[in-house]
Amino acid sequence: MTTQAYLSVEDVVKDFSGVKAVNHVSLDIAKGEIFALLGSSGCGKTTLLRMLAGFETPTSGRIVLDGVSLSEMEPYSRPINMMFQSYALFPHLSVWDNIAFGLRREGMAKDRIAERVESMLKLVQLGKYAKRKPHQLSGGQQQRVALARSLAKRPQLLLLDEPLGALDKKLREETQIELVNIIRDVGVTCVMVTHDQEEAMTMATRIAVMSEGRILQVGPPADVYETPATRFVADFIGNVNLMDGQLTVDEADHCVITCADCQHHVGHGITGSLDMAVSVAIRPEKIALSREAPGGAYNCVQGTIRATAYFGSFTVFHLSLASGASLKVSVNNAERHREDPLNTGDVVWAHWSDSAHVVLTQ
């Protein structure tokens, strides 16, 4: 994806007394994007966000927003606003005053402040709650106040720090879409930090997967999920079966990878030498189960069902293979009752198509 950089992070390093929390990170983010930094805790995503907000200073590197370097700018003079994790609403101020806080610092005229606050309250549908204090609101309402407060100044860049982390699951799912709609309506460029991959995938136009201060992969959610670049990314995003093997045939239109339990026939060639060690990643939902052997020598394996996990819309079967490895297979529960239900202890065949694999060399 080619992006005309609106926000550029240029080779930024943040060193906390010898530990590189952010290690030579470069990113280009286009105007209007919702960009997610995804990673487990301690991966440096929050440090990167805090450097964008100005709460941390990069040890080296530059951050440029719309052609202006932010390096020397204090947090309070940056055209950037942040929605804080668990919101950081001012407890002594009403909803109205919380939203007006930033506008008053700008020295905006009173009637214009009132106008802006009213429009923000309308945007997040909290008009009735203007006079309340934050502690008198529910979690979802507080989240909306925080959003309104961070959007009130019409920032050039909106930062979201775990925007929905404090909400329960059901509310989180509803709010994800609502939040994206509001951000789209306003048209603000947005960088969010989350450890929740579902949240990142639902909300973001692009995702950067981070680990140990580095960015491992950047791309639209579907790309990151379907074509992970490394074993780490494949394993981090969603569920995956990783099998180690060797490249035994490599032609222009296909290759064969031999693993301990089966041979993979992959429908494209790869760049590599014969006998090199590679890994094959297959998502559980790309695998089908049957009692009979599917025929053919490739892309199938026999195993015993060791455990089943029922999730309602789908069921995950844990198969143990001859080598002792295990294989996760996710089966959609399209029918209410299967005629021939698969049970723990059954011996079954797992098979997949020659486009199901992702071959990973690192």
Add this chain to the structure above:
Amino acid sequence: MSRLIAPAQHGSWPQRLLALARGRTAVIGIPYLWLLVFFLAPFAIVVNYSVSVMGAVRPEDIFSVVDGVRKVTINFGNYVTVFTDDLYFKAYVSSLKYAAITTAVCLFIGYPFAYFMARAKPGIQPALLMLVMLPFWTSFLLRVYAWKGLLGEGGLVAEFLIHTGLDQLMAGLGMIASPGKFMNTPFSLVIGMSYTYLPFMILPLYANLAKMDLRLLEAAADLGANRFEAFWLVTVPLSRAGIIAGSMLVFIPCVGEFVIPELLGGPQTLMIGRVLWDEFFSNNDWPMASTVAVVLILLIVVPLAIFNKYQAEAQERGR
């Protein structure tokens, strides 16, 4: 409150409630009983004295039986005197004034102190806290007395102030009577009281500021507030409870303070504690002394009650 009941407790609901009520009554009741016996009852006696007439040795009983007729003699004369005699009025005003000045000084010194203590590295906070409390390990009298040496002729602080020429300025401001003389002046009094009561300001402020969520300051900065605005618009309002608690802990004892004015304050600084002492021990006028004490309490309690009511109403409006 129901969470306080251990789940292991069995028995019917009424029994459990009864047990809870008993426990609560004991916990709250004992201190209240203490206050009833050792505060309210003596206060009632003091009020009683204030409206009685002084006898030869002790105030006369307001209830008496004369010729088989029960009589109640209530004498409001002392109250009239307190409100009409210039001496008492001046003493009250000067007590309130010096208590207010002391509170302001303590707040001015104590707030930054508590602020930086609360923002210091967590490792050194206990040490800083210890330093605040350390003076309590020495006798209060000794500490106040030490100021006599520091401010008296040839005293360290006195010499310093004379050398820097600050005494001229202070004399000009009326803090001391004449340049070079620091003892027995409003200055020595306020310094003694501020020094003594400073920890009472710092501790509640520290407790309050230490638990403040620092992300709120980041949020303020993020929304365009510079450091001063963030401090003034977020930190100060959020520490209001600490400011109020600290100010009360300083102001209230300062109004009735006797020892420090006696040791460090001069004739210029007549305070009500001194008047009370004189009425009781020199004039042996128990009713007058009691009246002065009752009025002093009313002087503090009534504004406090009004303030609390206002606070509660403000809270209510917020809802």
